[in-house]
Amino acid sequence: MYGYTGKLLRVDLEARQARVEAVPEDWQESFIGCRGINTILLYKEVGPEVDPFSPDNKLIFGTGPLEGTPIGMGRISIQTKHPKRFIGEGGSGGHWGAQLKFAGYDYVVIEKKADEPVYILIDDSRVEIRDAADLWGKDVREKNLILRRETGLPVEVACIGPGGERLVSDAKVMVTLDHAGGRGCGTIMGDKKLAAIAVHGTGGVKVKDPERFLTAYRRFRKLLDLKDTIDPFVPSWAFLSANMLLQMFSEQGWLHAYNAQRGSMESFLNGEEYLNEYVTRPESGFCCPFPACGRRFEVKKGKYAGVSGDEREGGFSIAAAVVGINSWPVMLKFRELCSLSGIDEFMAEYTIGWAMECYERGIITKQDTDGIPLTFGNEDAFIAMTEKIIAREGFGDILARGSQEASKIIGKGSERYLLTIKGRELEVMPQRNGYQMALALAVCEGGPDHTRWYPPYPPNPKSIPSDLNLPFDPVKAFQTRSVEDKGRLVKWLYDSRAILESLPTCVFIVRNILGIDLRPWLDLYATCTGYDCSLEAFTEKGERIVNLERAYIVREGFRKEHDTVPRRMLEEPIPDRNIPPMGENLGLMVDDYYLNRGWDLKTGIPNEEKLRNLNLDFVIDDLKSIRKGPA
Amino acid sequence: MKKKVFVIDNFLCTGCRNCEMWCSIAKGNRDEFKPSLATITVSRDPEGKVNIPTVDCDASGCALREGDGLPICVEMCPTGAIIFCDLKELKSRRAEYLELKKEQPLFRLIAPWKYPYPYRRWSSKEI
């Protein structure tokens, strides 16, 4: 078999047993792999009757056919049923996925709960479930070192930190030290008392047509060349990744400053100062073509001297505006705290930002916050509250449940200031400034997750190949404050990124025309695995995956009224850039999206005709019983 | 023709293993990405401090090399951590690099021979 290994490892933590199964070939044809096959596994095995914290919930780690080759970038997809009952899915990079592929497995499905902390060791065909009493409670870096020493192998580790162990909301799985994946999956992994999965593999990945694969890969690298590319994102992203966006977001009013009350801060962080003072060397995932998508940093002077770690894709620094902070040492200390403990930076920043607004409005007082004055810009308060969230003590225990649960406990009208969609905190993408981003966030099947449709920026219109039939008008659709053509654009973004995440490959190298032209990807897929198909059939696989994800959350009870953005985006303007609120524009775009998708306009449930066209007939029976009930 | 050797700067190595993967196709069975078939190995530090690639090769068996062109590992390295040159060229490149690294912190992330844009020393008051 080329590309695929076709093997699934099923681990029962209660019985402490593991067995190997074969993956059905028609799934590989219909859903490609990684995120696609994870979804069909989750759909079939974790139904609406399963409580997320019960032993019947499953945790799935998946790789795909292109994993282990240089285009796979070590990407994996981690899926589970999120505590808020939608699909808790996250991708991650690093080197773990490649080791799993070399060990000979495409998927690992974790079932049941262990009664004592355990870890799984996968060394080629040897799979062991061992006691993890000496790992539980340690931070991520220590877990990595202990596991390498204990197993005697250069293992790659996917583990949770103390945050996940203590069931902090939206905790992450930390893969290969600092790569994080699966918002919410860390909480379930902690609930199952699984401390880590250590993998070591000595095999390889076979390629069907290596000559043409190399030609396709060279063309891909040329599209991302630092000089010849016509995408201005590439030269700066290649060194600073999202830290290059700090000043640009501030200029355009795209920041969620002070819990999204304003669009910019008077003086904000800049990535160039970061490069000058704190960066020491580059660090990448598996076979990443960028020089420095990730960087190692070190703080040498001042209050936080000695703080060091890794960061990539830098989104946490853009969200520093939410809490009103513009100091690099503080944000790097925050990053180190979150990486070592495995909690989600966005959840911490947005929850603390919301608490800060409540504090400034008098809804909560110093008595509630254990004596800490939670005002915007208070650096010590921010770090102290983050530490309390990780330790789950005092007010931190309330905040660790996420801002939506915390507002239920606090009451007093605090839910008015929440920035959540489907119960999960926002990520830094603006909404009032870019309507395509607002729509994409609203309809996402896993709460706000920008990696499912990233990047939403237009390619240079003159660079689009003339023989490419785009399903939307590139000039109209990318205009940031009009509702025209957004339905078709967002449908394309979701479908194409579903394919890319199933191959798998990293969405952050989707620059130049790689995000609108799927032909280079079809080339790479066909020359590696030998599965050849037309461009239409290839594109349809993405649509099939997204419709299946939508069917999953419809089965759980999500409907059109859940596809919305926070109240603040709909009702309040951005005062410092004179940008009006969204008002009714969101509703118009959601209707447009459902129309283009073939979904019911009142409920958001996929129509029977659409499901039949996509060969998802088994879903029709499931949803029939739902349609009979009240819409 | 002067003899050329592979030289690696550990601090520019990101640990991506592009070199290892392409070497295994160039040297091995020609249809499999398998790290054990490569003549270059990257040891990644679990604490993330520095990666150490070690190479045991003279580029003669590199099937993906086009004539006198670059060996595949040098072509695919994103930062320019690995170069293939003779001893005289190596000395002048190293000296130039160490000077430039003091002037512009960007060269902690990429080698100057891979960076195509002009650059200047930071005006320290303007950051």
Add this chain to the structure above:
Amino acid sequence: MRENAIPYAFMKYVGHVAVMTGKTKEALDIDQVEDISGLLDRLDKQYPGFKEVFMPPGGIFNSRTGIILRRANGAAPVIDKNHPIQEGDVLTFW
């Protein structure tokens, strides 16, 4: 606005552009500068190689990306290479 005052616009440089100029911001005298194209010529004199990055010879200039213009009153118009420059404008190059 006084008659004989020198008009200034403010430049901000991001990422690799900041590496090219060695700074992240500066105030530029735009007395002889009419539009974006003229501004790029002016900056190219100060930083050789600057213009080529944004207007490669025989290449494509895209006004939606690469240069962001913000007027003093907060407006952010879409620009092309002939767009006029005014006093008080903030231009971000990325």
